[in-house]
Amino acid sequence: MNIKILADSASDLSKDHYNEFDIEMVSLTVHLDEKDYEDGQTIYPKTVYDAMRNGKAPKTSQVSPQTFKSVFTSYAESNQPLIYLAFSSELSGTYQTAKMMEQEVKEEYPDAPIHVIDTKCASIGYGLVVLEAAKMAKAGKSVDEIIDDATRRAAHMEHIFTVDDLEYLYRGGRVSKTAAFVGTLLKIKPILHVESGKLIPLEKIRGSKKLFGRMLELMEERGGNWENQTIGISHGDDLDRAQQLADMIKERFGINQIEIEMVGSAIGAHSGPGTIALFFLNKSF
Known part of the structure; x- marks a missing residue:
């Protein structure tokens, strides 16, 4: 029986990806203008970024x-293996919620082949892990093989990103008010990364x-083996700069496999327009 891969919208994959690789x-x-929307279903990034440019502060909440109970129950009833690769547990409660619902469903269906994995990744870094798992599922690999590869791949996925305005990270509790004010005043651009699933300022x-x-x-210091991997770039409604970075990468490293996507509504509500990730x-993969 086919193994199904489940992801959440924080993977920032496009509908084309979900359709091509049969990902759920x-x-x-x-939350925007006192209404709730489903990321990637009833609200799209451009709407969120335009609202933020106009001074609005959208909020987000987990799946x-x-x-989860509905999805897990349907796979338990059909006994179809399901691997849910989750957005970093350090950035959202979504993984913890999924684990609780997995336990609940398994009380009724003890042998349900449902597996919930914390990728500790975000945006297209997370999306690249999901895509590889979906390719492996399509190729007929086993549950254990897919989980082993996804876990290892996620642990070695580097996230290097910058935001256009520190104010958005301040609102999300990622930097202090003083740091945001001084940074904006001095035109300081932070470089951040993700370490053990958490956002960490780098430079x-x-x-x-x-x-x-x-x-x-x-990228040169931390990465390698460029010919055997796909590079991910995501952007906060700034395709021109994302493309500029992609061109620089192609020129410097001779890489052709680059996925460029917009940072989705859920992550974008915290990182803001102009984000480039x-x-x-990394070298140890």
Whole structure:
């Protein structure tokens, strides 16, 4: 029986990806103008970014317990293996909710072949892990093989990103008010990364011109084996700069396999317009 891969909307994959690789998706919730929307289903990133540019502060919440219970129950009843690769547990309660619902469903269906994995990844870094798992499922690999590869791949996925305005990270509790104010005043661009699933500030760069050069230096220091991997770039409604970074990567490393996607509504509500994020497997993969 085919193994089904489940992802959530924080993977920032497009509908084309979900359709091509037969991936199932559940949505985080975005709260905007006193209404609730399903990320990637009833609200799209452009709407969120335009609202933020106009001074609005959208909020987000995790995938609902009922959504997970419904999905898990349907796979338990049909006895079809399901692997849910989840958005980082350090950035959302979605993984914990999924684990609770997995236990609940397994009380009724003890042998249900449902597996819930915390990727500790976000955006297209998470999406690349999901895509590889879906390719393996299509190729007929076993549950254990898929879980082993996804777990290892996720642990070695580098996230190097920058935001256009520190104010958005301040609202999300990621930087202090003073740091946001001073950073904006001095035109300081932060470079951040994800370590054990958490957002960690890495460096501060003065002025945006040096930014991409430094991101490429970090890529060279941390990554390798370029011909055997796909690089991910996601952006906060700034395709031109994402494409510029992709061109620089192609020129410097001779890489052709690059996935460019917009940062989705749920993550974008915290990172803001103008975010540029780079994802690749590190040297120890």
